[in-house]
Amino acid sequence: MTTFAVFGMSENWAREEAKEHTPTFKNENGKRVDLTVSQWEAEVEVEVEVEVEVEVEVQIAKIMAGKKCVRLSPMFDAPQYAQQFMEMARASIVCRDLKIRTKAVMVDAKKKPILNAKTGAPKVGFADWTPEKSFAA
Template structure:
């Protein structure tokens, strides 16, 4: 069962997301159809601003799911070598617990909630 993934943000991912989110047109009442294309130079500036905003924002899952944390560590090492990155962390898919360590139960299904939690090497030895 694959349970480990790398979360964080890299400049490449932020740039790709910024390109998707930045519109290539803008409203103009005088243009036919009410819109006009944004010049390429101006669009690239908007993409760069959006990239910086995304780099300073939230984190997301960067890697596919791995079977062992060693593979996630290799992914982190490669990501740090190849591009600018921040907040790269390994998270494991497991049963969510509250502050007292009790599993969080979904009221609708009565099953424990499963989600990604921070993974630490020491946590294995503490539970054993």
């Protein structure tokens, strides 16, 4: 049963999200000119090197400075595998706010399970995971 995953934000994920918001057109003399895929890719490459990329870099900086966290890892069977993934991610990529989450029944403020209105089954989502204290000697 795979229930553990690593959530956080990485620069690569932020870059991909910023690319989604890069326009596929440009304005020339007040007219909108649509770009082909190859032209857009060339623009992105040019923007990486020139100041026009500042917009994308600003978006990346905003995303990295924000609070949004996404699932960065595949699902794991045990928390120690998720911990190993976190250690490798911290050593190899630029990332922030890495934490292990597990699948759990979603609860409301009164700690009662949230039920699906259609089926009556409890809703399942991700909750932060904290290791249990060990009482071993």
